[in-house]
Amino acid sequence: MASSPSQSRYQSPPYPSASKLSDSMCYAAYAASLKYSEANDPVYNQLCQPIHENLLGPNSQIHEERVGGDTIKGILHDILLSGDGADNYTRGASDINVQDKFVFFDNPTFQGNASAKARLRALRSRGKRSQKHMSMRQHRQCGSFDFPRKYQRYDIFLPMHEMWKEYIGELLRNCRKKSIEQCLLAADFHGAILAVVESKNKSFIGVQGIMVRETVNTFGILTSENKFRVVPKKGSVFIFQFDFWRVTLHGDKLPSRKLNQADT
Known part of the structure; x- marks a missing residue:
């Protein structure tokens, strides 16, 4: 039975074979697993994770004035208010001059005294040892091991x-x-x-x-x-x-x- 010219010109769209379909599905699964492994890589876990707004308490609200260039000033504001010089600052201060200011997170005076005392003890003990014993170099210089x-x-x-x-x-x-x-x-x-x-x-x-x-x-x-x-x-x-x-x-x-x- 002869077909009409219109039917002869019409061709059904090519469908992928079963092998090509399975290959594409495997590739999609591999890409998804690769994306998941990259997202859960330990290297990426070190990056800061966003915090959901429901997890933020009433005291943890991020102030709008701290976003951007005022973030550092806001952090220093909290540090200065919690330090020894908190009386010099007020919570309502809107501008803080942080130029040429230093904030110590540890007690340098205590550490300096401790390290100085440790060095002094080491020098004293070394002096006592040197009075009792001579080093090998001193023995050689004095000729203790030499005999004509x-x-x-x-x-x-x-x-x-x-x-x-x-x-x-x-x-x-x-x-x-x-x-x-x-x-x-x-x-x-x-x-x-x-x-x-x-x-x-x-x-x-x-x-x-x-x-x-x-x-x-x-x-x-x-x-x-x-x-x-x-x-x-x-x-x-x-x-x-x-x-x-x-x-x-x-x-x-x-x-x-x-x-x-x-x-x-």
């Missing part, structure tokens, strides 16, 4: 050790039994063979040799291997033996000794 290499020979100081044995023997014979401790605290140990039996620094335990130099806080010991070791008195225990005497020296008590010559 040409004298770092154990056999050179053996005669001094023999002289020391005569000295300590006479000292102990002339001391009374009740004053032996005081005699030993005042004795000269240059030439004595000292052994380190205890120390906070484990590397010093077992060091033994002739004591060739004493300072307020250290013993300089020359070992039989011709090595010079500087052992701190504090936290260390030394022993020496003479005839039937075996004496233990606690280093914590030795810094109070009065040395015959000035030392570091």
Whole structure:
């Protein structure tokens, strides 16, 4: 059956296929989910959120005069009225000269006094520590760890050790039994063979040799291997033996000794 020319010229509008329709629906769903995820992203949550007018109380109304350029003046107005100088301002003041004015939210006087006191305490404690102990740099500058290499020979100081044995023997014979401790605290140990039996620094335990130099806080010991070791008195225990005497020296008590010559 032949169709009329008008019917032949009429064509139905193209309808999307099922696959194209499903693709468009998936894209729309993806766009909606993407928009929702962006709106709820934590980065956007940090932005200020608008407050519904029903949530604003009667005292939270935003005044029209504060909107725009007067917002800062309104905030400063409230701060100045709640501060120590509130008597100088009145609630009805319409204009406040904020030029060259400073508002402190904390108490700088209290913080300044506290920080100054803390610094003073730190300086005092540092001064006390410096009186008792020398730094490693000060020890190196004073030569506490140095000893002339040409004298770092154990056999050179053996005669001094023999002289020391005569000295300590006479000292102990002339001391009374009740004053032996005081005699030993005042004795000269240059030439004595000292052994380190205890120390906070484990590397010093077992060091033994002739004591060739004493300072307020250290013993300089020359070992039989011709090595010079500087052992701190504090936290260390030394022993020496003479005839039937075996004496233990606690280093914590030795810094109070009065040395015959000035030392570091």
